[in-house]
Amino acid sequence: MNDKFLKLKNAWDIFDRYCDEPMKERVELYDIYYEISTKIYDYRISRGWSQKKLAEVLGITQAMVSKLESGEYNYTIEQLWKISKKLGWTLNVSFDGACEDSYSVGYNAESQIESNISPTEIA
Amino acid sequence: MAKLCKVYYPIEFNSNRIYVHPKFEDDMKKILEKSGLKKGFAENLRQKLYFIEKDMHCSTKTRWLEKLREEEGLYSIKFKMIKNIRIICMFKDASRREIVILLCGFEEKNSKNKSRDSYDKGIEKAIKRKKEIERGFILEGEDGDE
Numbered sequence: 001m002n003d004k005f006l007k008l009k010n011a012w013d014i015f016d017r018y019c020d021e022p023m024k025e026r027v028e029l030y031d032i033y034y035e036i037s038t039k040i041y042d043y044r045i046s047r048g049w050s051q052k053k054l055a056e057v058l059g060i061t062q063a064m065v066s067k068l069e070s071g072e073y074n075y076t077i078e079q080l081w082k083i084s085k086k087l088g089w090t091l092n093v094s095f096d097g098a099c100e101d102s103y104s105v106g107y108n109a110e111s112q113i114e115s116n117i118s119p120t121e122i123a
Numbered sequence: 124m125a126k127l128c129k130v131y132y133p134i135e136f137n138s139n140r141i142y143v144h145p146k147f148e149d150d151m152k153k154i155l156e157k158s159g160l161k162k163g164f165a166e167n168l169r170q171k172l173y174f175i176e177k178d179m180h181c182s183t184k185t186r187w188l189e190k191l192r193e194e195e196g197l198y199s200i201k202f203k204m205i206k207n208i209r210i211i212c213m214f215k216d217a218s219r220r221e222i223v224i225l226l227c228g229f230e231e232k233n234s235k236n237k238s239r240d241s242y243d244k245g246i247e248k249a250i251k252r253k254k255e256i257e258r259g260f261i262l263e264g265e266d267g268d269e
Binding site for chain 1: 139141142143144145147148151155161162164165166168169170172173174177223224225255256258259260261262263264
């Protein structure tokens with residue numbers, strides 16, 4: 001019965017075949033870029049803003065907004081901090097390893113304080 | 124006291140929303156074998172699949188995903204590389220979710236006439252494969268027929 005139908009393969013399996021091991025590792029980094037750019041894009045679209053409008057809010061050029069949304073941009077911590085501050089977001093960078101090594105650096109736009117806190121302290 | 128915020132870490136894909144026609148991989152092999160572009164293409168492809176999967180139709184507002192005017196329901200994904208690679212895809216409802224199916228890939232030639240010609244052939248191939256899919260398909264890894 002099923003022989004009559006086309007079997008569609010998952011696209012991600014093809015992607016895997018084109019990747020070597022070093023690239024598969026770098027994919028983790030790309031995912032962080034993509035996640036950040038999606039967050040910025042979603043924020044703009046949910047408000048019905050143009051890139052120009054977001055550029056005005058952030059105090060940057062429209063071309064820069066386009067780069068930020070591209071998923072190809074290597075953001076600096078300073079840029080992320082500035083974006084968070086302007087958009088009222090909370091920025092947190094976390095290094096998760098063995099419990100004693102865990103360390104988190106954060107910026108909370110609401111309380112306007114920067115903090116160096118470990119997850120164990122918060123818990 | 125500062126809040127414990129969202130931890131940014133690679134997210135897991137909903138990896139069951141993008142599929143390919145059985146002959147799609149052959150198209151890619153023809154374009155990429157011996158071209159030295161495999162790695163760069165894989166990076167580009169993954170980026171675009173990520174955004175399509177996250178945002179589906181909203182991706183059509185981007186410059187790299189173009190609705191083909193000639194044919195209803197077909198979209199062209201553009202890759203800016205040494206070769207002008209194009210992938211034609213379609214959106215389809217399947218198993219109570221919307222999926223994207225990559226139908227065919229081709230290289231758009233540089234000269235104006237050849238460019239039109241390569242696009243026409245690509246669209247022709249995509250329409251043929253779309254019709255095959257509309258006759259019935261099953262998704263790899265899932266039970267039941269569509």
